[in-house]
Amino acid sequence: MPQIKAAICREFGQPLTIETVTLAAPKMGEIEVTLKACAICHSDISYMDGAWGGTLPAVYGHEAAGVVSAVGEGVRGVAMGDPVVVTLIRACGTCPSCAGGKPVACETGFEGSPLSDADGAPLHQAMYTGGFAERVVVDQSQVVKLSDAISMESASLLACGVITGVGAVVNAAHLRAGQDVVVIGAGGVGLNAIQGARIAGARRIVAVDMSEEKLAIAREFGATDGVLATDEKPWRAAKKAMGRGADAVFVTVGAIPAYDKAPQYLTNGGRVIMVGMPHSGAMSTYEPVMLAATGQGMVGSKMGDVVIARDIPWMVDLYEQGRLKLDELISGRWSLEQINEAIADTRTGSAKRNVIVFG
Numbered sequence: 376m377p378q379i380k381a382a383i384c385r386e387f388g389q390p391l392t393i394e395t396v397t398l399a400a401p402k403m404g405e406i407e408v409t410l411k412a413c414a415i416c417h418s419d420i421s422y423m424d425g426a427w428g429g430t431l432p433a434v435y436g437h438e439a440a441g442v443v444s445a446v447g448e449g450v451r452g453v454a455m456g457d458p459v460v461v462t463l464i465r466a467c468g469t470c471p472s473c474a475g476g477k478p479v480a481c482e483t484g485f486e487g488s489p490l491s492d493a494d495g496a497p498l499h500q501a502m503y504t505g506g507f508a509e510r511v512v513v514d515q516s517q518v519v520k521l522s523d524a525i526s527m528e529s530a531s532l533l534a535c536g537v538i539t540g541v542g543a544v545v546n547a548a549h550l551r552a553g554q555d556v557v558v559i560g561a562g563g564v565g566l567n568a569i570q571g572a573r574i575a576g577a578r579r580i581v582a583v584d585m586s587e588e589k590l591a592i593a594r595e596f597g598a599t600d601g602v603l604a605t606d607e608k609p610w611r612a613a614k615k616a617m618g619r620g621a622d623a624v625f626v627t628v629g630a631i632p633a634y635d636k637a638p639q640y641l642t643n644g645g646r647v648i649m650v651g652m653p654h655s656g657a658m659s660t661y662e663p664v665m666l667a668a669t670g671q672g673m674v675g676s677k678m679g680d681v682v683i684a685r686d687i688p689w690m691v692d693l694y695e696q697g698r699l700k701l702d703e704l705i706s707g708r709w710s711l712e713q714i715n716e717a718i719a720d721t722r723t724g725s726a727k728r729n730v731i732v733f734g
């Protein structure tokens with residue numbers, strides 16, 4: 376069994392420790408991927424901070440890309456040496472949700488971890504991936520084969536941030552060309568909701584963020600207008616820019632005031648799509664009579680409701696055509712040894728993604 380380096384969380388709120396760990400060989404239906412890149416997501420940080428609980432010690436990291444280095448029995452569609460993106464979406468393929476086309480809502484519970492530490496004690500494979508490590512062993516449902524035309528660093532972003540943002544627009548909101556959109560938060564997921572809205576043919580795309588700098592970046596990704604969230608009643612400026620209320624408002628941040636106020640941006644019949652991941656226990660309030668009187672709705676969207684085998688290939692194709700920005704989402708490249716510095720940089724709230732690059 377291979378010995379690999381991994382970044383381990385042994386205590387919530389503490390830096391990760393780089394340790395040599397053991398990775399079990401792939402079992403039936405599993406694939407070993409030697410990672411080339413793994414991006415850092417705010418979800419990794421929320422887990423590290425204990426915001427959502429979970430088992431320790433654990434290996435986080437779930438936005439990964441690499442090369443298939445071993446395959447278990449019964450694996451179809453990928454072979455040794457194939458470049459792949461590795462996602463956290465593990466799906467059984469046969470439960471009612473999977474069979475109904477919603478693998479992100481798979482109802483089957485999965486247990487077990489291929490990881491153990493130097494003393495042989497089990498390590499939790501967080502988010503079914505454990506991507507802050509030189510290699511991962513994952514279920515074949517989590518993997519999509521890539522073309523050679525895309526770099527591993529750019530491909531890693533497709534595993535979470537990009538599919539979550541773009542998928543919220545095309546799969547959760549079913550946006551039609553000509554509709555108007557507000558995106559609250561111009562961070563890693565927000566920028567992808569913005570470019571998803573541009574790809575889907577939105578008329579006006581209004582970015583709302585606390586920072587002028589992020590609003591400027593939002594315009595590069597397709598926002599037609601920007602509104603500072605710190606303005607008094609920012610929905611007024613957003614509605615002025617659109618000439619009406621929004622058909623869809625995407626909340627891509629974790630801050631509760633953004634959820635409380637999101638319906639204010641809507642037109643009659645519009646939808647709030649909740650994409651961000653506030654800490655467990657955080658509560659929001661809304662006015663039910665407004666939903667009934669206006670036909671408005673609020674819906675959650677997990678991982679962009681993607682079907683990875685369907686959605687990742689078309690996103691790669693749009694990237695190759697220059698219609699989906701990926702390279703521009705990367706703000707820094709770091710080694711695994713530098714992971715705590717990379718995480719600290721991500722915590723500063725920079726708009727884009729830091730990527731761990733493996734040698």
Ligand SMILES: [Zn+2]
Pocket residue numbers: 416417418419437438535536
């Ligand atoms: Zn993520």
Ligand SMILES: [Zn+2]
Pocket residue numbers: 466467468469470471472473474478480481482483
């Ligand atoms: Zn399932």
